[in-house]
Amino acid sequence: MSNFEFLRRGARRVVAGREIRSLLSEKTIVLAIVIQLFVAGFSSFLVVGLVSLYSPDDSQAGLVDTAVAGDDTDDLTRAVQQTPGLGVQQYTSREAARGAFERDEVDAALLAAGGDEGRIAVTVLVPDSNIQTTLVVTQVRTALRTYEQTERAQRGDQLTRATLDPPPRSASNNYFGFTYTVLVPLLLFLPVFIGGSITVDSLTEEIDRGTLELLRVAPVTLTEIVEGKLLAAAAITPIQAVVWMTLLEFNGTPIANLPWLVLLVAGATVVVIVLGVTLAIATPDRRVAQTLYSLLTLGLFGMTALSPLSPINAAARLAIDTPSPASYVTSVAAAVVAVVLLVGVRSVVPWERVLGE
């Protein structure tokens, strides 16, 4: 365990403290949090928007009045009646129904007519004026599906396969999962990405301005400086992760397996930061370092996201409390890779020589 000793030593902590203070004094961290808040707010705006659009049951819209007209509309009318949130107005002719729709007397119109090959052609008129359109289309689609089932059943003798009875309609919407598959990973991994970027900046700037040389006069070694910076960046991200998840929890989104999520984020942070440190030292210019850092992080993250050990999927499954063995393995793997990299970077890279050049 002697490799962890460096985390406890004073000089690194001083450097890490200096690094964090610099972030605070520039108020950049405030900007970072504002951005994340905005992203989160914006994403939940999407979620809330989608929820209200797609779940007829908690819509404030009330009943969608639907005009039904055309040939042989008994089954269609019944299907509309069975659909919650839809009300039926029967019209004698398609023209009358269309007229009523255009005069805004009804919210939607279903005009049935005979189609090709014995099909029924239904023309659906929906309002193109407001955001309720989506809700109307969704509800009308439910009715039409019921209708399709009925018609299909009537043609059952011409079919060789039987369909399965769909389960009852759920009170939920499909966007419950959205919070976990998009919002949670976003809030967890965006700080990780930014954390690595800060490390690149911090180091290239010190190298650029020559202040790293100045620090050498102080009673700290270069290794300690680099590790201190690493420590600072690595400390901030898991804290942010905990805060975001707590906020989500507070906001009514239960987050399970928080320790595992933190482990995952901490591991990912160290990996990304080690990459950043390496690039900052190995490349001559901030432009090059940052571009390479962004591309490599993006590429690596994308690759792992498609692999069975996807951090996005692991975060989603851990947070929603349906973790698979692979989810735990992903967290542990991230941590193991992080430790290996830390030890490797410490023992393999000749910091004094690299930075002393």
Next chain:
Amino acid sequence: MGWPWVNLRKLLRVARWEISNTAGTLDRRSVLLGVAALALVGSTAVAGVAGVGTTPNDGLYRVGVTESSPFHTPVDRATELEPVSPSDDRATLRVVDTDPTDRSARVVPPQTQKAQAALSAFGDAVRRHNTQLMNREANQSAAFPVRVTVQYVVQSDTGVSVDTGGDGDDDSNNPSDGATTDAATPADDTVSVGTATPAVTQSGDRTTADGQTGGDDQTPRRTTTAAEGGGLFGDGDDGAGSLFTGQATGSPAEIAPPFPFGSLILAFLFLVPMNFIVQAYGSTILNERIDRRGELLLVAPLSALDIVAGKTLPYLAALGVTTVGVTLAVDGGVLSVLAVFPVALVYLGATFLGAMFARSFKELTFVTVTITVFVTTYVFVPAIFTTIIPVALISPLTLVVRDLQTGGVATTLGEYLFSTGPFYVASGMLFLLGAGIYREEDMFTQRRVPAKLLDALDAQLSGRLSVLLLSAALIPFVFVAELLGIAVLVTFPEELTIPVLLLQVAVVEEVAKSLPLYAAFQRDRFERSYAAAVVLGVLSGVGFFLGEKATAIAQVVGLDNLPLGEAALAPAGLGPATTLGLLAAPLALHVTASAVAAIGATRTWRQYLLTLGLAIGLHFAYDIAVVVVLLE
């Protein structure tokens, strides 16, 4: 604003110098690493688009179902669901199939939100399975006995237009038909009907909508931004698949409500590569400011604009090349390039100003991230409101989507200018603001960002009339801020939305009108007297009013009718205010409020805040009054 005209020869020399300088920083190792990284990103993107590998929602819910049940197959096939034994206590949802030989089963009523979501996903899986079963039937007209054509029709009599559909819903691999069924519309010259081919695709395949406009409408005013198929967030179950689509014709399962997430993909396709270029651009600008490196250029016989334009040119060219590349990749045309280019300009302009403000690379990183987030949001959010067209036109991405839709709605010059005008003006302003502080005292000092902002504003002012111009030129930023406010405010409870929105509008507009004045007074550009304050406040108010009106006129000219845009973006009287008498009220408001704010601006920051608060209160009260009157 008094800048000497740019000298092209000098500009090009700076550009050449910038290029050779940049090339000098690249060593072979970095280039190789860069190529490898690009290949990695590229192959990941290709794999992701092809639907290879894990998706974020793999195995999100466990469904307890016996293996003998016919319901096991749909659960097993849905990536979102993971079948487990019904006795497994980890099951989110349990299917009780007492008789596996029949086609029905009971579901244990869900108790939690998660179980509800699982039930919803299970329902989608069953329906998808049914569609697949029916697809294999020989008699397709019996398998899909109902064909639906959706027409989006405006109900009021103020002019009618119709949405064209989106594209294929890739949840159903329905081979039944690709025929376009034109809706039997009665001869109604106010309706244009679009039907979309049910672009039936294999899962993961992206197709673009083939929306046609029919009818007799000469000027279709409708756009659709649903152009992308595929499941980014889902594996194509009917809910998630519909995120991307606005299917207009097909079997009921194929009908998808319009929800244009396709524009988000477009936003990322165009903006992500830009991000890398502007990052490098920000670095080079900030580099000049470190260790007084830019001093050599500053003392050279070059104007600030020569230097700025010269340093920007290579990056602008790179952005142009990227944009053209992405456009070719998505099979777009000239319009796409023309629409995205101003976005690139704003990106560059904002990064330039950010790099002039930032004190360190760390700060610059945050600035870049902020710019990325806001630009992406700005071009993406309006697309959400596609169904409340033509507001979606404020995003140039809407033009791109139109361009990508073969046979889609044509874009008029007026619409193009309406959509991209604010971007051109805003980027010009950003560059001017930045170039104004491209001078020694701002570049090489560690002044705080607010102080630099004041410097930048002050540098744009010369005489009194310049106040009027600057105030008008800030309009695009005001609109951006207000629009972003709207996006965030939608999450608020409805009864709070309108007041908070109006408050936000009042704050944004009053700050925009008076901050330049505060900057000018603090930098002693104008005499600190109440008389001067009132005069300048009035000028600023007039300038803002004129700018706002010009925008409104652009709206009316560019788009035939924009009811919501006016309501959303300019509640300060722009609503139905078409008569001269109604025009006077907002003018009076802007003039009075900014004069009030200007009085405090001559003094200290605190006194400025005080009078600014007063002005905001005045503005807010006026807006509330207008809304109350309009509602009655």
